[in-house]
Amino acid sequence: MIIEDKTNALFKIKRSAFKKNIHTLFIFNKSGICLYSRNFTTSYEIESKQIISSFFTALMSFTRELLKNEVKIIEMTDVKLVVFEKNTFYYGFLTEATENIIFLDEIASKINSQFINYISKNNIDIDMEYIHDEKFDLEIDDLIKDTLSTEFDLIKEEKIIDFLNEISLNTEIKGIILLTDKGRVIYSTLKGIDLRNFSKEVDFRVKICNNSILKLFYTSKNNELIFSDYIADLYLVILVFHTRTKFGVAEYYLQKVVNFIKKTLSY
Numbered sequence: 001m002i003i004e005d006k007t008n009a010l011f012k013i014k015r016s017a018f019k020k021n022i023h024t025l026f027i028f029n030k031s032g033i034c035l036y037s038r039n040f041t042t043s044y045e046i047e048s049k050q051i052i053s054s055f056f057t058a059l060m061s062f063t064r065e066l067l068k069n070e071v072k073i074i075e076m077t078d079v080k081l082v083v084f085e086k087n088t089f090y091y092g093f094l095t096e097a098t099e100n101i102i103f104l105d106e107i108a109s110k111i112n113s114q115f116i117n118y119i120s121k122n123n124i125d126i127d128m129e130y131i132h133d134e135k136f137d138l139e140i141d142d143l144i145k146d147t148l149s150t151e152f153d154l155i156k157e158e159k160i161i162d163f164l165n166e167i168s169l170n171t172e173i174k175g176i177i178l179l180t181d182k183g184r185v186i187y188s189t190l191k192g193i194d195l196r197n198f199s200k201e202v203d204f205r206v207k208i209c210n211n212s213i214l215k216l217f218y219t220s221k222n223n224e225l226i227f228s229d230y231i232a233d234l235y236l237v238i239l240v241f242h243t244r245t246k247f248g249v250a251e252y253y254l255q256k257v258v259n260f261i262k263k264t265l266s267y
Helices: 049-067 101-121 134-149 154-167 192-201 247-266
Strands: 022-029 034-039 073-075 079-086 089-096 173-180 185-188 216-219 224-231 235-242
Touching (some): 034 134, 154 185, 154 247, 173 192, 224 247
Antiparallel strands (some): 022 034, 073 079, 079 089, 173 185, 224 235
8 A cells, every 4th residue: 555645734723722713703783883803813913893894784784685685704715704693793703714604603602692791791882882801802712712622522532633644644545624513624634725615515414314414425526536424423524535546445444534533432
């Protein structure tokens, strides 16, 4: 078996290091006034959140009237702006292009509950008052970290990632992606635009049977062979092969990965 060194192509997203994916949070009201913002990284610092909040408010209002729908995502090369409407507020995120929308929606819902309690407790004027509060900043940080880490054993996850690093060196395997049950990428041998484009193409809206996601076997637009499986109600693993790869070989590697993850989780 030929082994190729692809170590430089590997990367993982540590569950506790959410700041690598979420760069900025901003909360604004229906009038487009930014009430709160938080920079989690220095990669894409947005100095004027007010301009973005005003732009999104006008854009969402325009599309609601014209198309009976709201624009919620603006995608760029490496990042995207995502906005969720919760009660009387909008919650915007500047994130990596591959960040999962379901995860962001969950975060927005939790922040909304926290934010409503905060403005009620502190008598905040939601029509114009901008919030500067280090304690509230820390509460937001803790909320996101807790959401990322509550359901997963990070020590076991490190063992799984080490195994994926090793098996990915085989030339039969073109790529590996490990996601949470909510579709959030936590490990991939694909990077940047390749991962973003692949994530768009992969259809995660798979058939459901007795609350279990069935296996998927199909070919991509780039004539890649895609094998995937849902594991222990926690992970979705995707293996990408060249189309010349025999189905039996692809199934062998998929089962090898699935069995290792199941065995690791059972300890």
